[in-house]
Amino acid sequence: SPILVGITGGIGSGKTTVAKIFSILGIPVYSADDRAKWLMGNDEELKNQIKNAFGSESYLSDSSLNRSFLANEVFSNPDKVKTINSLVHPAVGKDFLTWASQQNSPYVLKEAALIFETGGEKALDYVINVSSPLKIRIARTLMRDPHRSEEQVNQIINQQLPDEQKNKLADFIIKNTDNKLLIPQALKIHQHLIAAK
């Protein structure tokens, strides 16, 4: 079974960009965000748990997820955010392990915005934090998502563990400031993980 490696980083840090570099090196990458969305629409056990917690309105008549209903339910309601997370995170954790066991690679990556925030590191062998200064992260996010306001971006940042704390908890750090090259940093970690196997 492959070594399990998490790759995290706050909004706009560049974790998706870095994950692409590993993917080009041939490393299988699991996107927790994409997979969570898929599981909420397709995993029967998770769907039942969501229906039990939020009501039958959580799914439409064609049995697809009622995104606008759920978004409205959790909107500025921290308890409901906790409830949905307590259902989705374990489902993703389980799904990741199943997926990982099917990969033929010395290691695999789980790309997730929240790892340390949810205790996800316990199920991983190593975690990489993609680290960037706050100002740059906000600027990149606003450039990428013009529909978001700076206030909304700051709200998301406040729900995430500060970058300095993630750096302390991480096994590897990739610095993604504008003057740092990403590929050499990724290659160094790649060599290390391959040697560890």
Ligand code: ATP
């Ligand atoms: P999110 O948590 O919002 O998904 P992320 O951590 O996955 O963010 P990316 O999507 O990889 O971050 O990067 C955010 C934006 O910044 C993207 O538009 C990306 O192309 C850009 N970006 C990332 N790193 C750099 C860099 N070193 N130089 C220039 N642009 C960059």
